Amino acid sequence: MTEVGEISGAKPCEEIWAKLVPSDSRYLDVEISSDEIVVCSEILFSSIHKCKWCKITRNSDHSSATIQNKRSNAIVVDGSVIQAEDTTVIRCGSEIVSGIDKEGYLSYRFNVLPGPETCQKQLKISMDAEHAKCCICLNIWHDVVTVAPCFHNFCNGCFSEWLKRSQEKRSSVLCPQCRAVVQFVGRNHFLLNVAEEMLKADSSLKRSNDEVAILDSYATILSNLVLNSGKHLRGKRAHSQVDQEADNASNPCPQCGTEYGGFRCNQTTIHLQCQACGGMMPLQTNYSVPQHCLGCDKAFCGAYWHAQGIAQSDSHRMCSRETFKPISEHTISRMPTSAHENNRHEQVITEKCIAHLGRTLQDVIAEWLAKLDNREIDRTRMPLNHGETITSATPTCNYCYEKLISFLLYWFRVSIPKYHLPPEASNRENCWYGYACRTQHHNDEHARKRNHVCRPTRGTNM
Missing domain, CATH: 2.60.200.20 (Tumour Suppressor Smad4)
Known part of the structure; x- marks a missing residue:
């Protein structure tokens, strides 16, 4: 039948x-x-x-x-x-x-x-390939960056090299296309997607793997950069108090005007804006203290100013060192809300497993960080940028740290034998869609009755 x-x-x-x-x-x-x-x-x-x-x-x-x-x-x-x-x-x-x-x-x-x-x-925009080419290398944009105020676009690696040479020769950086003074440069994720779609549509536009590798090695723009034009330093009239206050407001960086740690900003210094507090700090490419979170590529100033011995004040914004530090120095006492795809039922089961073992959440994380360092964990689903290079010594922001903890807790759970799970969890069948199940987010009964800490056995995420 x-x-x-x-x-x-x-x-x-x-x-x-x-x-x-x-x-x-x-x-x-x-x-x-x-x-x-x-x-x-x-x-x-x-x-x-x-x-x-x-x-x-x-x-x-x-x-x-x-x-x-x-x-x-x-x-x-x-x-x-x-x-x-x-x-x-x-x-x-x-x-x-x-x-x-x-x-x-x-x-x-x-x-x-x-x-x-x-x-x-879903309507796709038709775009001539000639309008999506970097004027430096004359190829389709790769890891595209946009400069302001002229809003021209270039490959990250191409503009990074142009930026480096410009700093060596002149007090301001000019746009390679229109020669306007560049005040800002940042990665353009929308145009990055446009370029990728164009390469999918016409494979003849693709560069070789060796060319891409070389271009990536030149790229230094990881987050938004603020460039000093130097114009106010070449003015013909003396600065008034109002002018000085305006300069301080536009460049709220402690090293603009004062030397700390043997460094003082000049008219060509490139600045990063901290993602946590919005304050500014000079980009130090050859400095040992990290300024970018390797998990999200965003800039954070806490570690840099701590190394310079500069404390927070009313005149300069800077975030706490606690917002950005090595993974091994972070501590955690509660289950992240993002753990197990925000499935609270699975989070409770994991908490019970940890308690049954007589351990704390911090103990479990320390153990699995050691496994991460020893490369005992499959990093395929690690929800962080540069996942293959991340270790317990890698500095990350608090947000990326919690994402990493959620990733490690998944591997902790799948390592636990079924007979060691709490009674309400040991007899559940696996959901066909595993951790990728969408029903667990809106159907509480389904989230409770099925195990979702498992790999999908059906659907497109297998």
Whole structure:
């Protein structure tokens, strides 16, 4: 016996907004055109026997729907059993089985089709490749950076070399394209995506791997840089007190005007803006104290000013050293909210496992940091930039530290034998979609009943 779905009461002229795609390609898709429809099942050996088995109601966000079980027995949605008349939310990719088991029933994948509004959002812009080329190397942008105020774009490596040579020769940095004085340069993630799409569309525009490696070795722009133009230093009239206050407001860096640690900013000094406090510090490329978090490439000033022996004051903003320090110097006493994909049920289970072992969260993290240093952990899913180079000695910001802790807690959990888990967790079946499951975020019952600290065995994230 096999059941096939069909729509009850659908009007052929209405626009189709979703489909139920059967797992068996021999059967047709169930097209959904009404905002509320009832799906019937047809038993193949009986062409006259049909019964309602679910009702699908389109939600107001137009990207999800609510499914109600209209059968007398249960159905299964994303691995969760839905009893008669119960409802749950389904999204694009949700799997629905029209019975309690798969024998005799088809499984369906719920697909939301792009509507007019979605199509408009997904509209791709046509762009001439000549308009996406760096005027220095004459190739498609690679790791593109944008300069201001002229807003011209260049490869990171190309402009980094131009910046280096400009600092050696003149007091201000000029745009390589229009010769305007550059006051700011930063990475442009939007244009980076545009360049990548162009290279996918036309592989002949790609550089060789050796060329890319050389270009990356030149790149020094990791975060937003503020460049001094030096113009106010060459003025023909003396500075008034108002002028001096304006200069201090535009360059709130302690080393602009005062020497600390043998260094004083000049008119060509490039400045970084701290992501934590917004204060400024000079970019020191040959300095041993790190100024960028290796997890997110953002600039933080706490470690730099601490090394200079400069304390925070009312006139200069600077963040605490606690905001940016080596991973091994961070401490943690609570479970990060991001752990186990924000699944609080899994977080509680991990907390119970740690307590059962008679250990603290800090003990467990120290153990798994040692495993990280010894390269005993698969880093494929590490949610940090430069994941292959990160060790316990790597300085990170607090945000990236918590992301790393969540990553290590996943490996701690999967290392625990099932029989050592708390009773409420040891008998659970794995969710088909594992840590990538979306249902765990909006269906508390599903999040509790299935184990989500496991690898996906279905779907696109396998």
